[in-house]
Amino acid sequence: MLKFGLTLMCVATLVGCQKSPPQMKKPPQKITLAHATLAHCALVYIAMAKGYFTEEGLDVQPQIHTYGKSALDSVLAGKADLATVAETPVMFAVLKGEKIFIVANISNSNKDVAVIARRDNGISVPGDLMGKRIGYTPGTSGEFFMDSFFAANGIVRKDVNPIGLKPEEMVDALVTGKIDAAATWNLPLILLRKKLGDKGVTFFDKGIYTETFNITAQQEFVQKNPETIKRLLRGLIKAEKFAAASPDEAQILVATALTIDKSLMAEIWNDFDYRVNLSQTLLIALEDETRWAMSNHLVDQTKMPNYISYIHVESLKAVKPESVRIIR
Amino acid sequence: MLITTRLKLSSYLSLIMSSIMIMVLLWSFGTYKQAVRQDFLADEIVSTIFERTILRDEYLIYGVERAKIQWTSKTETLNRLINAAYEQFKGKAERDILDEMRQRQDDTNGIFARIVKQKEASLSGAKNIVLEQRLTSQIIFLASTLYADAMQLQESTKRVVDLAYKRTVALSSIIVMVVVITTVLNSVLVNRILNKRLAVIQAGANTIADGNLDHRIVCQGSDELVALAETLNNMTDKVQLFMRQLETANKELEAFSYSISHDLRAPLRHINGFIELLGKQDTSSLNDKSQHYLRVIAESAKKMGTLIDDLLSFSRMGRAEMMQTSVSMSKLVVEAQNELQSDLAGKNIIWETDSLPEVYGDPAMLRQVFVNLISNAVKFSRDRDPIKIKISCSQANKSDETICRVSDNGVGFDMKYVDKLFGLFQRLHSPEEFEGTGVGLANVRRIIHRHGGRTWAEGIEDDGASFYFSLPNRKEQI
Numbered sequence: 072m073l074k075f076g077l078t079l080m081c082v083a084t085l086v087g088c089q090k091s092p093p094q095m096k097k098p099p100q101k102i103t104l105a106h107a108t109l110a111h112c113a114l115v116y117i118a119m120a121k122g123y124f125t126e127e128g129l130d131v132q133p134q135i136h137t138y139g140k141s142a143l144d145s146v147l148a149g150k151a152d153l154a155t156v157a158e159t160p161v162m163f164a165v166l167k168g169e170k171i172f173i174v175a176n177i178s179n180s181n182k183d184v185a186v187i188a189r190r191d192n193g194i195s196v197p198g199d200l201m202g203k204r205i206g207y208t209p210g211t212s213g214e215f216f217m218d219s220f221f222a223a224n225g226i227v228r229k230d231v232n233p234i235g236l237k238p239e240e241m242v243d244a245l246v247t248g249k250i251d252a253a254a255t256w257n258l259p260l261i262l263l264r265k266k267l268g269d270k271g272v273t274f275f276d277k278g279i280y281t282e283t284f285n286i287t288a289q290q291e292f293v294q295k296n297p298e299t300i301k302r303l304l305r306g307l308i309k310a311e312k313f314a315a316a317s318p319d320e321a322q323i324l325v326a327t328a329l330t331i332d333k334s335l336m337a338e339i340w341n342d343f344d345y346r347v348n349l350s351q352t353l354l355i356a357l358e359d360e361t362r363w364a365m366s367n368h369l370v371d372q373t374k375m376p377n378y379i380s381y382i383h384v385e386s387l388k389a390v391k392p393e394s395v396r397i398i399r
Numbered sequence: 400m401l402i403t404t405r406l407k408l409s410s411y412l413s414l415i416m417s418s419i420m421i422m423v424l425l426w427s428f429g430t431y432k433q434a435v436r437q438d439f440l441a442d443e444i445v446s447t448i449f450e451r452t453i454l455r456d457e458y459l460i461y462g463v464e465r466a467k468i469q470w471t472s473k474t475e476t477l478n479r480l481i482n483a484a485y486e487q488f489k490g491k492a493e494r495d496i497l498d499e500m501r502q503r504q505d506d507t508n509g510i511f512a513r514i515v516k517q518k519e520a521s522l523s524g525a526k527n528i529v530l531e532q533r534l535t536s537q538i539i540f541l542a543s544t545l546y547a548d549a550m551q552l553q554e555s556t557k558r559v560v561d562l563a564y565k566r567t568v569a570l571s572s573i574i575v576m577v578v579v580i581t582t583v584l585n586s587v588l589v590n591r592i593l594n595k596r597l598a599v600i601q602a603g604a605n606t607i608a609d610g611n612l613d614h615r616i617v618c619q620g621s622d623e624l625v626a627l628a629e630t631l632n633n634m635t636d637k638v639q640l641f642m643r644q645l646e647t648a649n650k651e652l653e654a655f656s657y658s659i660s661h662d663l664r665a666p667l668r669h670i671n672g673f674i675e676l677l678g679k680q681d682t683s684s685l686n687d688k689s690q691h692y693l694r695v696i697a698e699s700a701k702k703m704g705t706l707i708d709d710l711l712s713f714s715r716m717g718r719a720e721m722m723q724t725s726v727s728m729s730k731l732v733v734e735a736q737n738e739l740q741s742d743l744a745g746k747n748i749i750w751e752t753d754s755l756p757e758v759y760g761d762p763a764m765l766r767q768v769f770v771n772l773i774s775n776a777v778k779f780s781r782d783r784d785p786i787k788i789k790i791s792c793s794q795a796n797k798s799d800e801t802i803c804r805v806s807d808n809g810v811g812f813d814m815k816y817v818d819k820l821f822g823l824f825q826r827l828h829s830p831e832e833f834e835g836t837g838v839g840l841a842n843v844r845r846i847i848h849r850h851g852g853r854t855w856a857e858g859i860e861d862d863g864a865s866f867y868f869s870l871p872n873r874k875e876q877i
Contacts, residue, residue, distance in 0.1 A: 181506070181537070222529035278510040279533040281540050315495070344499075350547065352540040359536045363529075393554070396547060 105134040105142035105151035111284035116328035117310035127302035172383040184216040188252035197224035203251035217254035300386040348394035431563035438556040596624035709838040728755035735769035771839040780809030806865035
């Protein structure tokens with residue numbers, strides 16, 4: 072009986088060891104990912120640093136941008152395959168008739184965007200913003216938050232002096248006094264808070280806005296490359312698990328990628344929810360912002376698009392079905 | 400190792416193993432029960448969030464006070480459930496989810512309070528639609544993520560319940576298998592040892608019982624069965640010693656009997672001789688009494704001579720060498736009848752003789768058996784007309800002996816004296832009733848015993864008697 076068992080084991084081992092002749096590994100697929108140098112893209116930085124994209128057979132070429140709208144513009148111009156961007160620029164692009172897909176949400180936060188103001192310019196409560204110069208980046212979540220903040224505090228746009236600035240201009244503008252306040256997000260926000268110290272006052276409002284940051288691409292690219300999308304998502308999901316399991320190490324990786332101090336990253340880490348998913352809240356946010364854009368005449372369209380058509384669920388459903396919570 | 404020690408050890412081992420297995424099973428049941436409790440709690444949380452969502456919508460759409468009160472009550476319930484969940488869930492993943500849920504609860508409460516404030520403000524005309532919309536979007540967003548967190552918790556608990564259930568089933572199966580295997584192994588091992596030893600002891604005992612008193616049971620080990628074998632060996636030693644002593648005593652007795660008989664014959668011959676001579680003398684000078692005395696002396700001497708002859712013959716029967724051969728019982732009967740011609744002459748005898756088998760034994764001795772038995776049958780049936788003598792033998796199926804029977808229709812005997820029948824010089828009737836010294840059946844018994852057989856008799860007074868003897872169906876005789 073023992074002999075028979077040993078013989079069987081040997082045979083099984085020999086059979087198992089017999090591999091088919093090694094196949095030529097395909098070279099990794101090159102894709103260009105336009106991403107913003109923001110804490111919102113932490114999962115992208117982790118995936119790149121840990122080689123998760125490479126594991127999935129992707130050669131992800133990063134294209135650096137200072138904010139998401141810029142990254143999306145690169146995709147729309149055909150200079151990149153995918154972009155990381157908040158939902159606000161996506162909403163504007165859709166209303167302009169662009170054919171794009173959101174394939175996944177990679178982070179969200181209701182404490183990322185704020186209005187930061189200079190106390191020494193007489194601003195200590197939201198009402199003090201009346202008549203002040205407020206920097207904002209048009210067509211972004213910063214602009215939406217600013218108007219929502221105004222609405223929550225009984226301010227209308229014409230009561231203030233909004234000045235359009237790029238995010239990378241915000242810090243210098245507020246520090247040098249070119250503006251009295253800025254509606255912006257991290258990292259400019261945390262840098263301003265550090266620089267202004269007690270001279271600054273930050274107005275958060277968790278009740279009026281939750282920013283989502285998403286992976287977007289042209290619909291044609293997604294339709295032609297469904298496997299590529301799945302592989303990218305798998306890489307990001309691995310990064311999600313790593314971030315949950317080893318937050319300290321993840322913060323170091325992201326801080327290194329953003330060339331900031333780890334302590335800064337640690338300070339804002341818990342303001343973000345780093346998960347790869349697609350939920351009904353994305354639709355709600357897009358529709359909310361569409362109503363805002365239409366009512367503020369920021370766009371010409373008056374009909375609400377069906378944003379379901381601009382969300383690609385199939386790839387994420389294939390790799391992580393439990394994270395797809397959009398009602399279809 | 401002693402069998403009792405082995406059994407004790409086995410019992411203790413079984414007890415220890417059973418205790419360990421029971422403890423493991425109890426632990427597994429405990430974890431399963433806890434997992435079920437956690438699962439139930441997660442279900443309650445999900446259900447409460449769902450109910451609160453409906454109440455939220457009711458309030459947002461209709462602004463009804465009842466919905467607000469119920470929403471508040473459900474929020475308190477949810478807070479309580481989340482706190483209870485902190486007590487139940489100790490794993491990092493689950494506690495991280497609970498931390499998020501708590502944060503979202505706090506945010507939700509804050510936003511709902513602002514919504515209520517807006518609704519109340521709008522009643523007085525200060526409606527801020529934009530703010531209401533923002534707050535509504537946020538509360539929907541928070542409810543969605545809270546629900547997602549609760550679902551994640553629920554999925555986690557269901558996985559744990561499933562795992563705990565499978566583990567419990569697997570453990571139970573393992574325990575049952577282990578119990579069965581150890582019980583079977585134990586039985587097999589103990590039985591093997593017992594059977595092996597018992598087989599050796601039984602074979603040895605059989606060899607000794609068959610007559611080989613030199614055989615000793617050899618049993619390896621140090622348990623009770625080995626001790627039993629030793630005891631049997633000791634017993635055999637004693638039996639062998641007694642047998643030797645008995646044989647020696649018998650031989651001495653035989654020699655003594657022979658010697659006495661032989662030595663007594665010489666003086667008896669003198670007595671008989673001189674009585675005969677005296678009888679030939681002129682006895683007219685002797686009175687009647689003296690002549691009577693003379694006759695009594697003569698008869699007594701004659702009787703003594705017969706007794707001595709019979710004793711001698713009986714003694715010789717015990718000392719004579721036996722010849723072992725195949726013997727035809729039918730032929731023996733015929734020879735016995737021929738030898739008893741003078742006793743049979745003139746008598747009306749009906750013989751019923753069945754077909755008799757062949758046996759192993761000494762032909763001369765066995766012939767003497769039939770001579771004695773037939774002679775007795777004729778003697779004790781002489782008043783019958785006709786005399787019926789039946790001779791038969793049987794070899795029953797699977798029996799290792801042949802049983803022969805000689806029966807008659809004579810005077811029979813009282814069964815209470817059956818034990819005396821085969822004794823030396825034992826008689827149930829007086830010499831005046833029936834002649835003889837009472838040595839015939841003693842000789843029959845002695846001969847049959849030397850052949851390894853048995854003798855017995857049955858009778859009814861005045862209604863005949865049957866005399867049985869058995870002979871082993873084998874070549875070797877004791």
